[in-house]
Amino acid sequence: MNNSEFDIDKITEEYRADIERNTYKRIEIGLVVGLVIALIFPMLYSHFALAGASYMPVTLEMAKQMGSPIRAAFLQSLLIVVTSVVFIGGTAVKYQDQWGILKQYGIYFCMTYVMAIITGVTCFWMSLNLDLLLKYGFIHFILCVLLALYQYVEVTKDLVAINGELADTNNYRLLGDSAGYYAETFERLKHLKFKLSWNWGVFWFGSLWLIYRKMCFVGIVMIAFETAISIISFNNYSAMNFYVGRSLCSFAISIIYGACGNYIYMKHIDRIKAKGESMSESERSLYYQRKAGAKCGVVFWIAIFTLIVLQIYIGKC
Secondary structure, three states: OOOOOOOHHHHHHHHHHHHHHHHHHHHHHHHHHHHHHHHHHHHHHHHHHOOOOOOOOOOHHHHHHHOOHHHHHHHHHHHHHHHHHHHHHHHHHHHOOOOOHHHHHHHHHHHHHHHHHHHHHHOOOOOOOHHHHHHHHHHHHHHHHHHHHHHHHHHHHHHHHHOOOOOOHHHHHHHHHHHHHHHHHHHHHOOOOOOOOOOHHHHHHOHHHHHHOOOHHHHHHHHHHHHHHHHHHHHHOOHHHHHHHHHHHHHHHHHHHHHHHHHHHHHHHHHHHHHHOOOOHHHHHHHHHHHOOOOOOOHHHHHHHHHHHHHHHHHOO
16 A cells, blocks of 8 residues: 555544544533523522522522622523533543543543532532532542443444445535434435424424524524513513423424424435535535534524523523
8 A cells, every 4th residue: 555545644634633623513512501501500490499489590699699690690601601611522532542541531530520519619509528529529430430431332433434334425524423314314204294203402402403503594593583482471471480481382392393303404405415416526515514514603602692681681580
């Protein structure tokens, strides 16, 4: 095998680029998950800790410490987002191939453990004592073991990909890492009378998933619609009625997303394919990468805006 057939420098460069992309992707996912948790947590806290008697996005101790529930809610949301980024984005340590396994997981354990403690103590969810730190440390250790098992499964999938069992190149450019799943799902939908199938990703993340899959216009419209419903409901109903009504509405919308998301995505991909048919191979490749696949991008700023708007309105409660 000569150098033209096996360019080690090119392979190394592509590998490093792939590491960078995966690191950014994990950070982006951490941001999305953190924003969702920061948005939902105040409602759950009010419902369970206060038995639905009133709406309080933060603990009374934190609100008193910060001097304002709004400032406390903002700091709490920021800490939740940063913690989520550290937990999910921190998994990129596995790409540091110059480190041993113990060093990778040791660093991950330490940085996530410290961040979780900082968030818990700052938000007055836990007190700073040795017994509690040891108990949480044990739970955290179990979490890292589960992560190791997850990464083992992920590596197994990579080996399957190396053996050529992934979808073809164009499908990969169009559909991203889940090319195999969506290619199979789309083929099945084309033969169904009722174009319904279930997608847990759309169910849980809804409009953010639409933007993640580059259906930005539809996603932005739906986020605006859901935000408007939340604000109107909050201004016209009590805190408890708002919580119940908003939860039921969100659940109904999530069901629709979960059942119809794959079909909406299939039609989106079909339109992109139709436009790309008249292009050359190189133009088509660039077009697919730009218009399809999976990329978070603007989704975070939209989610942040939504979070801030809802926190401001709800924080006045």
